[in-house]
Amino acid sequence: MxxxxxxxxxxxxxxxxxxxxxxxxxxxxxxxxxxxxxxTNAVSWVNVIPANSFNSFSTYWNNLYPWGSDHNGSARMRAENISVSGDVLTLTSGPSGSVGNSSSSPYLAIHYYSGTIYAKTVPVVDDSWPKWHFKGEFQCPSQTGTWPAFWVTGATSWPPESDFMEFKGSTTCWTNTYKNASGGWSSVGTTISSPANWHTYSVYMTKTNATDVSIEYWIDGSLKSTQTGANFVGKGLNIIIDYQMEGSSGTPGPTGTSSMSARNVIVEKSATL
Missing domain, CATH: 1.20.5 (Single alpha-helices involved in coiled-coils or other helix-helix interfaces)
Incomplete structure (x- = not known):
């Protein structure tokens, strides 16, 4: 016992x-x-442009470029080439015939009509909002002469510029910053498998000192490049989605219509780093 x-x-x-x-x-x-x-919660995001913004297009977006219908390629932008269906934005390009030259340098002959939009929100990286997040899903053509892009540029002056996603007539996606710490371009190319399928392009822009920002470029959840943007702080930025043609993307471009599409485009800002 x-x-x-x-x-x-x-x-x-x-x-x-x-x-x-x-x-x-x-x-x-x-x-x-x-x-x-x-x-995870160290950065508290405030939504500026929601994922379904194309369903309320006029609330969040404007047609054309901030400066008009022409830029540095051979396409002239028109509202007729912009469409939204099921919260998917489509920009369509087609031959224009002979309609003169672009009004912007390098003043190329216009061969196409196409579509471009820019956001009504003008982000500013500063002490109040030192961190910004830009993200979208895109289907992009990659044949010679097609030039789709998702980017920001100075609202009142150039530079600054940051190209979140840019295809120039190939399957290479370019992520670019102007100007960098040396006063020129930083550019990194990433080969994308089937860019005409949906892919996600995301950028984190963070204030690092009184004048400069760090820019992280992500593709499909993978960090591809971290670049320095010099003199970005305090500068208003225009957010642009455009389907330009020829120019840096090569010639000749497509003989018929082609298009790029976008969905789930969001913009967020944070007061915390």
Whole structure:
């Protein structure tokens, strides 16, 4: 009987040990989870342009470029070449015939009509909002002469410029910053498998000092490049989605119609780093 009592006591103590160990493990797991949540919530985002903004197009977007219908390629932009269906934006390009030259340098002959939009929101990286996030899903053509892009440029002067996504007649997606710390361009090319399928392009722009920003370029959830944007701080930025043609994307372009599409474009800002 005495032996049985000792055995029961030993079993009870062992059970208590396992229970204490389980509780300690649970507390550690909770602490790790809390730490992870703190890191995740360290940046508190304020939405500026929602993912369904194309359904309320006139609330968030304008037709054409901020400066008009022409830019540095051979396409002249028109509202007729911009369409929205099911919250998907489509910019369509087609031959224009002979309609003169572009009004913007390098003044190329206009061969196409196409579409471009820009956001009514003008982001400014500053002390109040030192961190911005730009993101969208795109289907892009990649044949010679097609030039789709998602980018920002100075609202009142150039530079600055940051190209979040730019295809120039190939399957290489270019992410570019002007100007960089050396006063020129930083450019990184990434080969995209089937760019005509949906891919996600995302950028984090963060104030690093009184004048400069760090720009992280992500594609499909993978960081592709981190570049420095010199003298971006305090400068208003126009957000542009455009389907330009020829120029830097090569010639001749398509003989018929072609298009690029966008969806789930969001813009967020944070007062915390």
């Amino acid at each position: 005495k032996k049985l009592t000792h055995m029961l006591t030993a079993l009870f103590l062992f059970a208590m040990f396992l229970a204490c160990k389980k509780e300690a493990t649970h507390q550690i797991a909770n602490a790790d989870q809390s730490s992870s949540l703190l890191k």
